[in-house]
Structure formats: C-alpha cells, structure tokens
Amino acid sequence: MKGPLEPVLRRVTSPAVVRHGTAVRLLRGLAAARVLPTPSRVTLAKRLRTGMIRAGWSPEESRAALAAVARTVDADTRADLLVQEVTGELKAGRTPAHLAEAVGAELAAADQAYARGDRAAAARRLHRALRTQFHRTVQFDQLTSPLVDDPAAFLAPLRDSAVGRVLLAPRGRSVPAAPPPADRPLRLLVMTNGNDHFLREIRERYADHPGVEFRYLHLADDPVAAPLTRRVDAMVAEPVLGGSEYGEQVERWLRPHLDWADVLFVDWAVATAVMVTLVDPGDTRVVLRLHSFEAFSFWPHLIDFSRIDDVVFVSDHLRDLAAAVSPDLVGEYAPRLHVISNAMDLRPYAMPKEPAARFTLGLVGISAVAKDPRWAIEVLRLLRAEDPRYRLLLVGAGLNTGAGEAIRAYGEALEVDLAELEPAGAVVRIGQVTDVPKALTEIGVILSTSVRESFHCAVVEGAASGAVPVVRDWPFFAAREHGAHSLFPADWVVRTPAEAAARIRAETADEEAWRAGGAAAAAHALATWDWTVTRHHFDALLGVADPTAD
Known part of the structure; x- marks a missing residue:
C-alpha cells in the first residue's frame, strides 16, 4: 500500500524482522488490535505471509499470521483475503489446509450480500466459492479427495449457507411426466455436450428402431445452445436472482425440444443437465446419465433433480457416492435411480x-x-x-x-x-x-x-x-x-x-x-x-419395446 504507512510496512515485513519469532508475534498482535486501518492490515498480512514462507516458516505458522488479520476485518475483505490465499495454494498444486475456512468465508459474504438485497453480488460470490471448493487440484489431480473422505463435512459450508440453500432448493415441475404413447412411436431426444463416446450403441439402436422416432443433439453444434453452455456464472446466478435473461434464453431454446420429445435422455450431468433443469419440463420425461467425474465437480449442485425423472449410473459405488454428495437424489423429490452398465459392443x-x-x-x-x-x-x-x-x-x-x-x-x-x-x-x-x-x-x-x-x-x-x-x-x-x-x-x-x-x-x-x-x-x-445384454436394460428404462421379442 502506498502512503505514509508504506515505510513502516516495508520495515516490519523485512526478512530480518520476519525471521525473528517475537517480532512476528508482535506484528500479528498489532494487526489484530486494529491499530492499522483495514487496507493496511490486509497488506501487512499478505506481506507477512510471503516473508515468513521465504524465511522458512512452516505453512501452518505462516498462515496463522494471515488468519489472525482475517478475523479482524469485514466479511467481504476476509473472504477476499482467504480465497486469494487459497488460490495461490491451489495453483501451487496443494490442497490448502484452510480450504473449508476460505469457502465458508466466501459463502458468509455471499449470505450477507443476499440479506441486504444485493443478489448479483451474492451470486458472484457463490460462483467463486464453488470454483474454489471444486478446483481440479483438490478433486482430480491428486490420489486422494477430501470429498470422498467425508462428503458431509466437505459440503457443509455450502449446505449451511443461505445462498447454498437457495441454490439447492427444489423447484419441481408443474405436471408429472406422461406415460409412453400407445398409438405412435416414442419420440426420443438424446442430448449431450462433449464426449459422445458412450452413446454410439444407443444412437445406432434407436435411430433404426421401429418403435422410436429419434433425434440427437450435440449442443456444441447448436449455434444457440453452445454459447449458453459456457455461462456457468449465469447458471449459478439464475436461482439466486429468481429469474434472469439467461434463464429466459434457455427457455426459448429448450422449449421446442421439450414440446416435441416424449423422453429426453441427457448424457453427462454437466452444463446440459443444468440448463435442462432451469426449465419446467412439462410432461416430458427427463432421464439423466451421470458417469463419474461429475460427482467430484460442482455440476450436481447446480442440477435441480426434482425436475428429473430417472438418473442412470454405471455402477453401484458411483450411485452411492452421488447420493452422498447430492442428498436430493434420495430426498422427497428424488428421481428414480438405476444402475446400467456402459453400452459396449465387446x-x-x-x-x-x-x-x-x-x-x-x-x-x-x-x-x-x-x-x-x-x-x-x-x-x-x-x-x-x-x-x-x-x-x-x-x-x-x-x-x-x-x-x-x-x-x-x-x-x-x-x-x-x-x-x-x-x-x-x-x-x-x-x-x-x-x-x-x-x-x-x-x-x-x-x-x-x-x-x-x-x-x-x-x-x-x-x-x-x-x-x-x-x-x-x-x-x-x-x-x-x-x-x-x-x-x-x-x-x-x-x-x-x-x-x-x-x-x-x-x-x-x-x-x-x-x-x-x-x-x-x-x-x-x-x-x-456386452450390448446384447445391456440393451434390454436401456429398452426398459426408456419404455421401448424390443422389436425382436416374441
């Protein structure tokens, strides 16, 4: 920070002073006593943390100096300080010991913004909290995962926050899904965005099935849907804002597809599934397949499972993990859960x-x-x-x-x-x-x-x-x-x-x-x-009669 305090800050965070434990404790006390204005305390904390690391202090000891200052500032500043620190740890390839504290601080600031009516700020902070909590360093690039170790504890900050509860609240559907038509072929629409490797056998079977009128949509090829899939911030904001232009855009794009389809099969519980559940599906039956990586991401927390009729997993253990991560999969408005192996011609x-x-x-x-x-x-x-x-x-x-x-x-x-x-x-x-x-x-x-x-x-x-x-x-x-x-x-x-x-x-x-x-x-x-076995499970799931059956 520039200004009259700059020489003091430069002096007290110099290597010679930082190396001395007594001086560091004194600086912590000075920051905590609020002798300095908030911006100066924040600057002091960051410089002190950097200096302690360079001087060989343990990460736990050096973080304590920053945490002491974080406890003395307002909610927004505290969240910014802790999340910035966590982001540095994540970029360095480490799971921060204070990840839950930082995520909790971000959500507390989001809750305050929501309480004072600033829903846009609340949505921005909620989005940042989710990106921090489910960062790839934590969930994908190491040989362990705190989410798997204790899902309830890991997700407690999100579930305990006001904005988290708004995000996770079921919105339901206006009418239940209609039964399969008896007087015409079933209209089946398959949607995905990204890897379509697991759809080959499914597409081939139902594209040529006499009892199915089939359509396939890859959202990356749709000029309207493709840009919408990249608006994660807007997906997070939609339930917090209680309606947005983004939600209206999704409605306009999706409604004609829902009006046509008897069954909508969405592969992968990612952006496509989120977009689908931003909209009341009417009487169209919605089936979602969740593969694996989604359970370790923020995507299931953006999906409104009360608007999905059936969720398919490829294994029992994945179903168990997903249910632990997303309680809405087993709650009052839960969809039906199925375990069906991947479609493979072996x-x-x-x-x-x-x-x-x-x-x-x-x-x-x-x-x-x-x-x-x-x-x-x-x-x-x-x-x-x-x-x-x-x-x-x-x-x-x-x-x-x-x-x-x-x-x-x-x-x-x-x-x-x-x-x-x-x-x-x-x-x-x-x-x-x-x-x-x-x-x-x-x-x-x-x-x-x-x-x-x-x-x-x-x-x-x-x-x-x-x-x-x-x-x-x-x-x-x-x-x-x-x-x-x-x-x-x-x-x-x-x-x-x-x-x-x-x-x-x-x-x-x-x-x-x-x-x-x-x-x-x-x-x-x-x-x-083999597909000769699993195809019957897909027929039963989708309500399609086997044309080879007697």
Missing part, C-alpha cells in the same frame, strides 16, 4: 493373441493422475525381480502436465520411473491408438491401477479380448460396500502391488493356464456387459 475384441502376449501387461488410458500408472510400474518391478520377460505397454495419451502443478509433479515422478525402465524395453509407450482391439492382441494381462473409476471400460474390453484382468480395489471405494470388489469377480481384484504380482505369476505360470484364465474372463465379460 464382440470385436475377441482376436487371437500370440504366445508372447502372456508376459505383457497392458494399461489402457494414462491421461489422468487418478489412473495412477506408477502403481503399474511397482507391479512390474516386482515381476521383473523374478522374471525379466515381463513388460508393460502404456496405451493412450499421456498426462497433460501443463494443466496444473499437482499433475506436473506426478508426471515428473512417472518420467523418472520410465527413464529407468524404458531403455531396457521393460516399458513401452505406444500412445493413442485408433484400433483398440488390435492393440489388445499384444496384451496378455489387462490392468486397472486407478484410485477411482466408475466402471473402467478399458479393463472390461481387455477382458473381452482374452487378457487376464488384474484390478486394483480402487482406494476411493475399497472401504465401502460397493467398489471394484463388488463390480468384478473376486479373483480379478487385488489390494496391493504384491497381490497383483502374485495373481499375475499364477495366471501366467504356463501358456495353458494363461489362455484358460483369459477365456474365462472373456466369457464373463460378454455374458455380463
């Missing part, structure tokens, strides 16, 4: 494997920290300590280390591992492939090493190819009723790299045992998850 994966594949482990998909490819490296080391014939194929695009410091740090550690093993041919990176079934012909053991998955199509496709599955009991769900241990056969699932190595040695002890294990895995995959 038959093309049954291709012959050469004998050398017996000693080749495969990990398909390594683009996220949650895939934890270093766990696979540890398994490989244990195997090669006894038999150097084992090797690992890494299939798919690598980590985007430019996305954040946490992912960069993991990527650097992985590169150290690979630098040790790649020169000897123990690890081979083959990058992104267009023909996955062909790539799987080289893989005799398919791995799932992730800390979390909703279903893990890659390991099921590998099993369908005749590779022996070895699935880590995904740590995010290992202690819960449902997880990898309930989704897959018990002998597929392991807890530790040592258990994984032991299973691989046993299953690949000789070629006959390996081929028999792969054949059993393929038979289970086809009988359980």
Whole structure:
C-alpha cells in the first residue's frame, strides 16, 4: 500500500524482522488490535505471509499470521483475503489446509450480500466459492479427495449457507411426466455436450428402431445452445436472482425440444443437465446419465433433480457416492435411480493373441493422475525381480502436465520411473491408438491401477479380448460396500502391488493356464456387459419395446 504507512510496512515485513519469532508475534498482535486501518492490515498480512514462507516458516505458522488479520476485518475483505490465499495454494498444486475456512468465508459474504438485497453480488460470490471448493487440484489431480473422505463435512459450508440453500432448493415441475404413447412411436431426444463416446450403441439402436422416432443433439453444434453452455456464472446466478435473461434464453431454446420429445435422455450431468433443469419440463420425461467425474465437480449442485425423472449410473459405488454428495437424489423429490452398465459392443475384441502376449501387461488410458500408472510400474518391478520377460505397454495419451502443478509433479515422478525402465524395453509407450482391439492382441494381462473409476471400460474390453484382468480395489471405494470388489469377480481384484504380482505369476505360470484364465474372463465379460445384454436394460428404462421379442 502506498502512503505514509508504506515505510513502516516495508520495515516490519523485512526478512530480518520476519525471521525473528517475537517480532512476528508482535506484528500479528498489532494487526489484530486494529491499530492499522483495514487496507493496511490486509497488506501487512499478505506481506507477512510471503516473508515468513521465504524465511522458512512452516505453512501452518505462516498462515496463522494471515488468519489472525482475517478475523479482524469485514466479511467481504476476509473472504477476499482467504480465497486469494487459497488460490495461490491451489495453483501451487496443494490442497490448502484452510480450504473449508476460505469457502465458508466466501459463502458468509455471499449470505450477507443476499440479506441486504444485493443478489448479483451474492451470486458472484457463490460462483467463486464453488470454483474454489471444486478446483481440479483438490478433486482430480491428486490420489486422494477430501470429498470422498467425508462428503458431509466437505459440503457443509455450502449446505449451511443461505445462498447454498437457495441454490439447492427444489423447484419441481408443474405436471408429472406422461406415460409412453400407445398409438405412435416414442419420440426420443438424446442430448449431450462433449464426449459422445458412450452413446454410439444407443444412437445406432434407436435411430433404426421401429418403435422410436429419434433425434440427437450435440449442443456444441447448436449455434444457440453452445454459447449458453459456457455461462456457468449465469447458471449459478439464475436461482439466486429468481429469474434472469439467461434463464429466459434457455427457455426459448429448450422449449421446442421439450414440446416435441416424449423422453429426453441427457448424457453427462454437466452444463446440459443444468440448463435442462432451469426449465419446467412439462410432461416430458427427463432421464439423466451421470458417469463419474461429475460427482467430484460442482455440476450436481447446480442440477435441480426434482425436475428429473430417472438418473442412470454405471455402477453401484458411483450411485452411492452421488447420493452422498447430492442428498436430493434420495430426498422427497428424488428421481428414480438405476444402475446400467456402459453400452459396449465387446464382440470385436475377441482376436487371437500370440504366445508372447502372456508376459505383457497392458494399461489402457494414462491421461489422468487418478489412473495412477506408477502403481503399474511397482507391479512390474516386482515381476521383473523374478522374471525379466515381463513388460508393460502404456496405451493412450499421456498426462497433460501443463494443466496444473499437482499433475506436473506426478508426471515428473512417472518420467523418472520410465527413464529407468524404458531403455531396457521393460516399458513401452505406444500412445493413442485408433484400433483398440488390435492393440489388445499384444496384451496378455489387462490392468486397472486407478484410485477411482466408475466402471473402467478399458479393463472390461481387455477382458473381452482374452487378457487376464488384474484390478486394483480402487482406494476411493475399497472401504465401502460397493467398489471394484463388488463390480468384478473376486479373483480379478487385488489390494496391493504384491497381490497383483502374485495373481499375475499364477495366471501366467504356463501358456495353458494363461489362455484358460483369459477365456474365462472373456466369457464373463460378454455374458455380463456386452450390448446384447445391456440393451434390454436401456429398452426398459426408456419404455421401448424390443422389436425382436416374441
């Protein structure tokens, strides 16, 4: 801060003074005693925090100086101070110890703005609180998640705030969804925005179904909807403001689609789903499929589940987590919940494997920290300590280390591992492939090493190819009723790299045992998850008669 206090502030935050513990405590007291005006106290806190870090103080001790000042200022200033500090920690790739405190301060400031009638300011602060609480560093770029550890505690600041309750309040629908028509084909509209990989079989089935009139809309291709999907701030603001121009724009775009469709199937619980539930759907039945990453994001907290009739999950453990994260999924206005596996045609994966594949482990998909490819490296080391014939194929695009410091740090550690093993041919990176079934012909053991998955199509496709599955009991769900241990056969699932190595040695002890294990895995995959099985579940969900049924 410029002005007459600048020399004093520069002096008391100098390295020599900061290194002295007594001086730091004195400065804290000076700030807390409100001797200085608020702007000067804020400047002092920031400089003191920076100086303490440079002087080698622990993060907890240096943060205490900032927190002491934060307690002496008004709600808006306190929120700005704490959120700015948290943002710095997140950019550095760390989950801040005071994340909940900062989010709570932001929501308290939002509540005050709402109480005094400044709903626009309340909406802005609510939006910032959500972006901070669900930052990718916290939820996606590390091997643990505070949301999974204790959903109720993590979400308490949002649920306890006035603006949070406004955001989460169910608005309901004017009339219930109509039953399927008896005198004409069912009008089915499928909407998505982004990854449409999981829709191929669904689209093909219903586009040619005699009992369905089918339409498909990818919002990124819609000149009206595409810009609306990017207005997250407006989505947050709509319920807080109690009506906005944005909400009217969504209504004008969506209403003709709702008027046409008997059933609207929305894939992914993201912006499309939020936009749909900003509008009263009338008697159109709304079905939403929630995959995985959405549960770790702010999206479910923007979706009004009272306007959705059915929510589909790809696994029991994902359903359980989503219900813990979003109580509206099990409350008075809750939709019906279903568990239906991803739609997958597994038959093309049954291709012959050469004998050398017996000693080749495969990990398909390594683009996220949650895939934890270093766990696979540890398994490989244990195997090669006894038999150097084992090797690992890494299939798919690598980590985007430019996305954040946490992912960069993991990527650097992985590169150290690979630098040790790649020169000897123990690890081979083959990058992104267009023909996955062909790539799987080289893989005799398919791995799932992730800390979390909703279903893990890659390991099921590998099993369908005749590779022996070895699935880590995904740590995010290992202690819960449902997880990898309930989704897959018990002998597929392991807890530790040592258990994984032991299973691989046993299953690949000789070629006959390996081929028999792969054949059993393929038979289970086809009988359980192939589209010839799961399509009947989708027919029942959507109210479509099977044209091949007697």
